[in-house]
Amino acid sequence: MIEHTITLHGPGAGGGKPRPAAAAPLLSVLEPALRDNLRLAFFSSSRIKGRPSRPLQKAWAIRLAGLRAGQDGATVLVFEAPTLGEAAPALYDQRDLWDDAPGPDETALDLLGYTLADIGARLDTSNRFDLPLLRRIHQFRRALDHGVSRITISGQRRAPRRDIPAIEQPLIEAVGRLISTTPSPRRVRVQGVLDMVRCSDRVFEVETGGGERLRAVWTPMDLAPLKEYLNTGVLIEGDASFRPNGKVLRVDVDAIRPALPEDAFFSVLPRPEPNPAQAAHLPDRGSRANGGLASLAGAWPGDESAEELLATLADLGR
Numbered sequence: 001m002i003e004h005t006i007t008l009h010g011p012g013a014g015g016g017k018p019r020p021a022a023a024a025p026l027l028s029v030l031e032p033a034l035r036d037n038l039r040l041a042f043f044s045s046s047r048i049k050g051r052p053s054r055p056l057q058k059a060w061a062i063r064l065a066g067l068r069a070g071q072d073g074a075t076v077l078v079f080e081a082p083t084l085g086e087a088a089p090a091l092y093d094q095r096d097l098w099d100d101a102p103g104p105d106e107t108a109l110d111l112l113g114y115t116l117a118d119i120g121a122r123l124d125t126s127n128r129f130d131l132p133l134l135r136r137i138h139q140f141r142r143a144l145d146h147g148v149s150r151i152t153i154s155g156q157r158r159a160p161r162r163d164i165p166a167i168e169q170p171l172i173e174a175v176g177r178l179i180s181t182t183p184s185p186r187r188v189r190v191q192g193v194l195d196m197v198r199c200s201d202r203v204f205e206v207e208t209g210g211g212e213r214l215r216a217v218w219t220p221m222d223l224a225p226l227k228e229y230l231n232t233g234v235l236i237e238g239d240a241s242f243r244p245n246g247k248v249l250r251v252d253v254d255a256i257r258p259a260l261p262e263d264a265f266f267s268v269l270p271r272p273e274p275n276p277a278q279a280a281h282l283p284d285r286g287s288r289a290n291g292g293l294a295s296l297a298g299a300w301p302g303d304e305s306a307e308e309l310l311a312t313l314a315d316l317g318r
Contacts, residue, residue: 001080003065004109005154006030008075009166012147016069016076023075025142026151027064033140034060034108036133041102041111042091043201044250045217045241046133059087060108081107091201113153113164119174120165124181124244131182131241134175141172183242183272188251190214190236190270191263194229202226206236209267215250225256233259240270248272 012022036046038056062081070076085092085104092104102111111128118126119137129137143151144167151167165171192206192214202218204226216236218226238253248270 001063001082002107004062004079004081004107006077006079007070007152007154008077008143008148008150009070009072009152010147010149011073013070013073013075015073016067018067018075019147021146022143022148023077025146026077026140026148029136029139029142031060031062033133033136034062034112036136037112037115037128038108040128040130040133042088043217044203044215045252046130046136055088055090058082059084062108079109081109083107109153116153116167116171117164119178120171122174122178124178125247126243127249129178130249131179131185134179134182138172138175138179140167143167144169144172178244181244183246185239185241185252186270186273188238188240188270189263189266190251190268191259191266192234192236194226194232194234194236194256197223197226197230199223206234208269209264212269214248214269216253217250218256219252219254229256229258235259235263235266240272242272246272 006026008018008022008026010022012019014022035056038060040046042056059082062079065078065080067075067077083105084102084107089104092101115126115128115133115137118128119134140151149168153164153167190206190208192208195205195207195213197204202223204216204218206214206216208214216238219238234256235258236251236253237255238251240251241249243249251270
């Protein structure tokens with residue numbers, strides 16, 4: 001068990017005797033935030049459902065080991081957290097397939113600190129948060145409504161790439177801006193070669209015809225379809241999630257079949273529906289590569305069959 005401290009600053013902190021109304025919002029949001037953060041780090045989705053998340057339950061079940069008075073009337077909450085390697089050893093069996101895996105000697109609070117660092121840096125290309133996780137972290141604002149002006153997290157085992165910012169009003173505002181600029185998920189189709197299935201958490205990759213790689217999560221429990229199509233051309237269908245800069249983060253896939261010649265239209269990465277808040281972050285649609293029919297590829301609603309789509313496009317070209 002690794003010791004971490006979370007310090008409450010401000011008039012509500014109470015110097016070791018915090019008001020319940022000040023401490024309760026933090027304690028009520030902390031474990032759900034750790035849970036969603038861990039799911040994203042391991043499964044590429046903060047809201048994945050089903051049995052794959054069970055091995056992580058010990059990792060997000062941290063314990064409040066005590067509290068003490070800090071400097072200038074602060075209250076220091078002492079937590080104990082297991083390392084990820086100890087809490088979820090089975091999830092490291094195929095970690096070598098991706099180089100962005102959390103270290104086995106890190107804890108859930110370490111990962112939350114790294115996510116806060118990316119948010120504080122306004123890193124709109126980060127893989128450390130998706131839209132549901134941003135909304136969860138935004139709930140820390142409740143603690144700031146009850147006499148807590150700042151919350152700091154310490155005790156990281158590894159030195160982060162940048163200082164971990166305090167949870168205070170500027171960070172909450174940064175979360176709000178990222179939420180407002182992150183495109184909503186949308187239904188998409190993608191054609192490519194299925195590669196690198198990770199059986200422990202149903203994560204896989206698809207390589208498009210242009211050589212771009214797409215991270216995907218297989219949402220059904222039965223892995224048989226993925227094994228059947230390994231290293232073959234497929235068409236996947238599901239809900240795409242995006243980063244604040246408009247780049248695709250992952251696709252939650254619920255349908256797969258062999259690729260057909262007419263599926264080549266979908267052999268590009270999905271793109272979001274632009275909206276005024278995030279349109280400035282999207283690539284220019286004026287060129288042939290980013291505009292015209294290419295701008296629709298990967299972003300078709302998914303209600304039409306490939307044959308109906310091709311017929312519609314043929315009509316448009318007449």
